[in-house]
Amino acid sequence: MAYTKKNRLTAEEYLAGILAGDRVILAMAITLVESQLEEDRTIAEAIIEQVSNRGEKSIRIGVTGVPGVGKSTFIESFGEYVISQNKKLSVLAIDPSSTKTGGSILGDKTRMENLAKNPNAFIRPSASRLALGGVTHKTREAVLLCEAAGFDVIIIETVGVGQSEVAVRELVDFSLLLMLAGAGDELQGIKKGIMEMADAIAITKADGDNVLMSEQAKKSYQNALHLFPVADNGWLPKVTTCSALKNEGMDEIWNMMLKFAGDMRSNGFWKENRNVQQLAWMHSAIEQSLRADFYNDKHVKSVLETIENQVQKGTQTAWSAAKQLLSLFYKK
Amino acid sequence: MAYTKKNRLTAEEYLAGILAGDRVILAMAITLVESQLEEDRTIAEAIIEQVSNRGEKSIRIGVTGVPGVGKSTFIESFGEYVISQNKKLSVLAIDPSSTKTGGSILGDKTRMENLAKNPNAFIRPSASRLALGGVTHKTREAVLLCEAAGFDVIIIETVGVGQSEVAVRELVDFSLLLMLAGAGDELQGIKKGIMEMADAIAITKADGDNVLMSEQAKKSYQNALHLFPVADNGWLPKVTTCSALKNEGMDEIWNMMLKFAGDMRSNGFWKENRNVQQLAWMHSAIEQSLRADFYNDKHVKSVLETIENQVQKGTQTAWSAAKQLLSLFYKK
Numbered sequence: 086m087a088y089t090k091k092n093r094l095t096a097e098e099y100l101a102g103i104l105a106g107d108r109v110i111l112a113m114a115i116t117l118v119e120s121q122l123e124e125d126r127t128i129a130e131a132i133i134e135q136v137s138n139r140g141e142k143s144i145r146i147g148v149t150g151v152p153g154v155g156k157s158t159f160i161e162s163f164g165e166y167v168i169s170q171n172k173k174l175s176v177l178a179i180d181p182s183s184t185k186t187g188g189s190i191l192g193d194k195t196r197m198e199n200l201a202k203n204p205n206a207f208i209r210p211s212a213s214r215l216a217l218g219g220v221t222h223k224t225r226e227a228v229l230l231c232e233a234a235g236f237d238v239i240i241i242e243t244v245g246v247g248q249s250e251v252a253v254r255e256l257v258d259f260s261l262l263l264m265l266a267g268a269g270d271e272l273q274g275i276k277k278g279i280m281e282m283a284d285a286i287a288i289t290k291a292d293g294d295n296v297l298m299s300e301q302a303k304k305s306y307q308n309a310l311h312l313f314p315v316a317d318n319g320w321l322p323k324v325t326t327c328s329a330l331k332n333e334g335m336d337e338i339w340n341m342m343l344k345f346a347g348d349m350r351s352n353g354f355w356k357e358n359r360n361v362q363q364l365a366w367m368h369s370a371i372e373q374s375l376r377a378d379f380y381n382d383k384h385v386k387s388v389l390e391t392i393e394n395q396v397q398k399g400t401q402t403a404w405s406a407a408k409q410l411l412s413l414f415y416k417k
Numbered sequence: 418m419a420y421t422k423k424n425r426l427t428a429e430e431y432l433a434g435i436l437a438g439d440r441v442i443l444a445m446a447i448t449l450v451e452s453q454l455e456e457d458r459t460i461a462e463a464i465i466e467q468v469s470n471r472g473e474k475s476i477r478i479g480v481t482g483v484p485g486v487g488k489s490t491f492i493e494s495f496g497e498y499v500i501s502q503n504k505k506l507s508v509l510a511i512d513p514s515s516t517k518t519g520g521s522i523l524g525d526k527t528r529m530e531n532l533a534k535n536p537n538a539f540i541r542p543s544a545s546r547l548a549l550g551g552v553t554h555k556t557r558e559a560v561l562l563c564e565a566a567g568f569d570v571i572i573i574e575t576v577g578v579g580q581s582e583v584a585v586r587e588l589v590d591f592s593l594l595l596m597l598a599g600a601g602d603e604l605q606g607i608k609k610g611i612m613e614m615a616d617a618i619a620i621t622k623a624d625g626d627n628v629l630m631s632e633q634a635k636k637s638y639q640n641a642l643h644l645f646p647v648a649d650n651g652w653l654p655k656v657t658t659c660s661a662l663k664n665e666g667m668d669e670i671w672n673m674m675l676k677f678a679g680d681m682r683s684n685g686f687w688k689e690n691r692n693v694q695q696l697a698w699m700h701s702a703i704e705q706s707l708r709a710d711f712y713n714d715k716h717v718k719s720v721l722e723t724i725e726n727q728v729q730k731g732t733q734t735a736w737s738a739a740k741q742l743l744s745l746f747y748k749k
Contacts, residue, residue: 130740133736134737137736143689213577240663274577360731361729363734364729364735367724367725367728367735367736367738367739368733370735370736370739371742372708373710375711376704376707378747379707392699396696396699397695398692399688399691399695402466403695403698404462404466404469404698404699406699407702415710
């Protein structure tokens with residue numbers, strides 16, 4: 086099939102490419118789904134409807150942790166292990182951008198070079214531009230597309246503490262929190278709210294001089310986790326150590342995830358969790374549609390720039406400008 | 418004036434109370450503005466329109482930093498200094514909540530006890546519940562209300578690294594990043610994207626054994642900041658040390674902010690920055706209105722619960738449910 090980045094394919098062509106596992110078409114489809122253009126949205130909706138129920142067998146894994154904990158190197162090492170177990174792996178990154186420069190906070194360094202070359206891996210290091218008008222990253226849709234393309238392990242990587250963990254929790258089956266030994270609990274944001282969102286904690290960089298400290302940290306996190314009430318699904322969060330440098334501990338983490346998947350699939354919580362996530366997705370899809378409908382509305386479009394200029398010059402307040410635009414939108 | 422928390426006041430009563438500096442009515446007005454109820458929104462809009470241009474003389478300060486850096490103790494010490502300079506201070510906290518428990522990530526500890534008792538301080542430790550349907554915290558409106566009530570220094574405190582700094586940058590005149598000495602740059606998320614958003618860095622807990630390390634950290638951050646291009650407004654980010662425990666360094670930080678305000682007011686960037694923020698606010702007000710209009714729509718309301726149940730049970734996909742609700746909303 087001949088295609089260029091600029092030519093739009095039909096929904097059928099996208100679907101055929103995705104189902105055939107074509108990584109180029111998969112990447113194009115994710116870009117399409119993220120687009121706010123009216124023409125793109127129609128095609129995107131047709132594709133998403135077709136791929137909505139193909140992820141039954143996949144495992145969606147959230148990997149979080151503060152900058153410096155070694156997320157990229159962990160994912161590279163863990164990813165290669167997972168692929169060695171005959172799995173196909175997708176890595177989607179949620180990366181808050183700098184609104185000042187448009188640059189990425191995660192940095193411009195080349196990430197996961199080896200994994201990116203592996204034919205059984207698909208890496209999407211997209212930055213969610215926090216543009217005016219709010220282009221939200223469509224990670225849920227990207228997950229579905231990857232699953233339809235045959236990727237059965239999906240890692241969603243995010244940076245930071247707080248809000249991002251909350252958001253990722255709504256997208257994944259299993260949530261892994263990476264921690265460093267000896268860095269001080271407080272500094273790592275290891276508060277109740279964050280720890281209770283993790284299904285497991287992996288202490289990274291447990292090699293060389295760090296081994297002893299990592300084992301100590303493991304014990305202290307285990308003790309801390311025991312203080313929390315048992316989750317409804319009956320899972321007791323685990324703590325492990327690992328070294329991406331030495332490729333150690335990855336088997337233990339993967340086996341733990343398989344155990345989790347097995348347990349949850351038999352007690353019904355796997356399906357229940359995904360159903361609850363569907364509800365969150367419904368609300369988020371509604372909000373994204375409302376926004377897109379608004380900014381694509383021709384009455385709004387015809388005056389938006391003028392009004393934006395007035396607001397930016399201070400000749401109209403934000404509040405009255407918003408009211409004016411909304412009344413144009415609803416008048417149609 | 419007699420009022421209870423449950424009785425709604427008229428817009429005029431709210432306004433009179435706010436302009437008289439009544440802290441109870443101010444708190445009630447912020448709650449009103451955050452409400453998604455149709456009746457509340459009408460009154461809230463009337464109030465906000467009246468207070469939109471009262472913040473000319475205020476200084477809006479963002480205080481960010483990872484958990485454990487000592488934000489609350491810093492703000493308590495800094496706040497008391499600012500009040501000693503004949504200012505009235507408001508502290509608004511943006512605190513991502515745990516969706517699992519509804520609990521606050523910042524923790525339930527009593528915060529800023531002394532400051533809270535000060536008649537010249539108003540503290541709003543609100544948690545932004547990330548509820549389904551997306552209730553967004555209306556921090557901009559809260560800022561305007563505080564300014565109208567005579568508070569001329571507004572501190573917006575937020576937790577975490579990444580997304581939250583970006584969001585706060587759009588609300589404030591001056592952005593202060595708190596850092597700990599000797600904790601490792603990487604661990605503190607001290608990436609280019611975050612540092613370039615700060616107008617100053619204050620190294621906290623510079624007391625006792627920490628003094629020497631804090632001075633060293635100050636030098637190394639100063640060197641790092643010199644590598645960045647000079648901002649359009651001509652301001653060179655400053656690095657200072659301080660101790661909330663000993664109430665040291667607060668005068669230096671406050672004077673730096675006054676210098677910044679003076680410089681920016683004379684070179685025009687103060688006004689320009691606020692105008693750009695107005696634009697961001699316009700977009701955010703539009704999105705919040707669209708959401709509220711949708712969830713308040715009577716056609717949507719009449720079926721929402723049924724459809725939510727179907728989605729949660731897995732008998733309808735999120736995507737098709739969203740489409741169905743949107744078509745009900747637009748049909749009216």
